[in-house]
Amino acid sequence: MNALLEVQDIHTYIGQFHILQGVSLTVPEGSVTALLGRNGAGKTTTLKSILGLTPPRSGKIIFTGKEIQGLRPYEIASLGIGYVPEHRAIFTNLTVEENLRIAERRKGELKRKADFIFSLFPDLKKLYKLPAGHLSGGQQQMLAIARALVPDNRLLLIDEPSEGLAPLLVRELMSAIRQLSSEVTILLVDQNFQMTSSLATYYTLIDDGRLVSSGLMSELLQEPETVRRYLGAVV
């Protein structure tokens, strides 16, 4: 098992609040890893810490064998990390095309990736010239993921993709992420345990900013008591 990303005991503060009090996780290359925990456990902050948006005060973050903590977010992203944030953060006053083009790190990347992106999300092709603000919630989520696919990313951090989507759309999204996982490594955060448990091979469970356990998702599914206690979900 070759780790693409390794987070070692990071502590992150937001203002004076000690949000992450020792989170560690490993994302093996070529897999989907789920980051689990209840609301406010620190999942989003963990993703933001990896990307340097809320830089950790201590601890190590190792990506492709290189320490990246303390680098600026744009430098970290440029190493090959795509970010699909909570609430999508689509640029609503830009067109769909511009939303994709802005993610290019080298000229021509969008052209190269366009077919792959449209095969994953056929809807975007029809909406290409429209302002992204005109898109529905589901379409915006597709766009947010597509945006992270434009450059050659090795790792995607996907935060709450199913939030606010109708069940039918969630299923569509799941199949898209499953298809993606054969191309790129994914660290996935989602409240929908049904979804994450069927997509992810590995899991890391955190609570109150601390690591609880981690391992194979299949093992976690053997422990309904843990799942119920920390996630309030029924296996």
Added chain:
Amino acid sequence: MKAYREALVSFLIILGIIVLVYWNFGPSKATATLLSGLTLASLYFLLGAGLSLIFGLMDVLNFAHGVIFMIGAYTGYTFFGNPRLILNTLPLFLALSAGVMAGTFLSQIFSKQNRVLALFLASIGLITLWWGLKGFPLRPLVAFEPTTPGGAIPTALAQEPLARMASRLGWMVLSGLLLSLGTSFWSKGKERSIVIYRRIFSIISLTAVAFLILLERNFLEKSLLNLSVDLRFLLAMVAAVVVGAILGALIEGYFIRPFYGRPVAQIVLTLGLMFAGGELVKFIWGKEGRAPMSAPSLFATSCISPNLFAWFREHCSSIYIVGRAFPSYRLFIIFIGLLMFLIITLLLRYTRLGMIIRAGVQDSEMVEALGINVRRVFTIVFAIGSALAALGGVVAAPFVGVYPDMGGIFQLQAFIAVVIGGMGNYAGTAVGALILGLARAFGDTLVTTGFALPGMAQALKASPAIARASIVLVMALVLLVRPSGIFGKKG
């Protein structure tokens, strides 16, 4: 339909003003009023565009913007009157930046944090800077003594002895080196990808150009003094724009950057810069203002052209427009305003930088998360905005002259234009400037001629105070109807 409502509203306001003006004053006077309004609008826009872009992207209320406008005006005025000033100052800047470049280059070798050493190096650097500039005859050089084309050849005042100037250059290189080394030791050193050969090449060429200017200064001075007035004006514009851009970048990089996300600190800071900048201008150029700079010869022949086409041949100072003579230089101001509006619009719409700016206005954190160096974009936008303000200042100089209060006065108007248009909205700023300029010109005419609403028997004559109040009245009206400005987003 909804998308065009803002445009419709602003169109109706502007149309309303225009109809009222024509109704009352007849076509000839009305056209003159409108053109005066456009002249003012153009200046308000040049100043407001930067304010709006900076606020939109960085959420910074930049009260130092008017100072840049003023420095642009003074710089332009000075270089126009005494173009050889560039020979005295440019080599110093080139030498300093060569030193800074060498310093950042050297700092790659020892990339460590050491604050004591940083402070030590920086203070030695400052002392060196002071030593290198000591006795530099800045004030006599920038005194507004106009030199005519083909005029006097080197005087003792204009040029220091060669050896003295050369030693200054040496000190400049040294001080740039020490200062930049000091800054790099202050924060943790970071590997940057610098192409070594290219870096060494640019350091050497900057130094070489600085010394070359020095050696060839007699020849250069003669050619500069022989430049036609129009070229001199162009030189003045370029100088002002460059100075404005550099100042903007420095203000962003060294003053604003540590305070992002802390609005109160930013406001106090930029207010402080405003006062400090105002005092600096008084220190360098004196407390007294100057009469309007003479316009470039394209707009200076004393005659009146019958129309715009005739003007292209005759270069008269005025042009007949609908039966009244209007100063041709003011048409040039309108032209510059329109041109810049067009250029910035195209930049925002069709370039990658523009796309990044538009996205950053909405969510700069996400832009950074995509792998884009947003801070560099911030610096660039600050520089562009400041360059526009400085350009506004230099084109305003032949129209309103220069005086130490001009920054504050024009900045206030520009802020009102930005507020009317909707904070941070570029198109809104243009519309706001237009409404404001027209309202001001209309108010002025109101005072001299009086005004009658349809159906009124007698014209109302307004007191001069109304002219000044007119813009505030317009602002109050707009904000009553749309509290966040015409193009502003709710909330």
